[in-house]
Amino acid sequence: MLGDDLEVSEIGLGCMGMSEFYGARDDEGSRQTLTAALDLGATFWDTADMYGSYHNEQFIGDFISGMSNKPVIATKFGIVRRPGAYARSIDNSAEYIRSSCEGSLKRLGIERIDLYYVHRLDPKVPIEDTMATLSELVKEGKIAHIGLCEVSARTLERACSVHPVAAVQSEYSLWTLDVEKEVLAMCRHLGVGFVAYSPLGRGFLTGKYRENTKFETDDVRALLPRFEADAMARNIAIVDEVTMIAARIGCTPAQLCLAWLLAQGEEVVPIPGTKKIHYLNENCEAPKIKLNTVDLAQLQQVIRRTPIFGERYTPEGMKGVNV
């Protein structure tokens, strides 16, 4: 459950990579993955208008068109891109929110968005104003719940003074623990759910990539400091530790990453991203792995003694987190 009343599956599905950021698209494979997700009960789907410059929403909209029992759809607004370009700006103005919402509703082919996130905060617009506009959209029945991405604890508190927030979505995984400083505690205090994005460290924590992996130019990881050759050579240490613990427990490293997130509290919902059925199947088995106190203590030790090298975003991207 996110917030007071948004019921979602224990594990969600991140759909971003079906459109861009992690290599070439495979629409047929992605459609099969969406079908399998419904069968497996992973019915909390995460998208955004900017993924593939509207492609991702349209793709999901086409897939769910005509379905009577649709998955829970979360989408986002606020990052403005020129189609095909990575360069971006942020807009949380009332006109932009309203026109973005109309666009998302149309592409998704739904009458109401289940969870509508501010993708990044616009420093020019006070959070109270953004929440007031979103609150009007709730009253008008265009969105059911409000979410915020990568916000600070203080911003979340201010936002909740205007309208309830169902979920904060930020990066959280065994190698990205920033939200443990303040944000998670504030979510718990205010009864706000927490959606963990990039729970597999953009795939790195699964052990699929090694220190010598080269990402193609159509892969965002080629731009991220944490995936630079020197950083990967050092960051492989945590992957090896996670892989060893997973082997002892009898699961895969990906499942261990997800089971660890699930063990952090009921309010935490991981949304691993994939366009492949076999990864989806593997990820959806994670809730069956129940970590005991020894497993959790061992992972805590690994976290404590293994430094992580390189920021998770470019310097420009880092300006948009914890604001």
Ligand SMILES: NC(=O)c1ccc[n+]([C@@H]2O[C@H](COP(=O)([O-])OP(=O)(O)OC[C@H]3O[C@@H](n4cnc5c(N)ncnc54)[C@H](OP(=O)(O)O)[C@@H]3O)[C@@H](O)[C@H]2O)c1
């Ligand atoms: N709010 C935000 O700012 C924000 C930012 C980033 C992401 N998100 C959302 O969060 C979702 C999840 O994050 P993410 O996709 O970045 O990260 P992730 O789930 O940590 O990693 C995705 C990567 O891991 C691979 N993968 C997935 N399951 C695997 C497994 N079992 N074994 C090996 N590799 C596996 C995927 O491969 P394939 O691509 O080959 O399937 C993909 O390359 C996104 O889809 C998006 O909806 C939100």
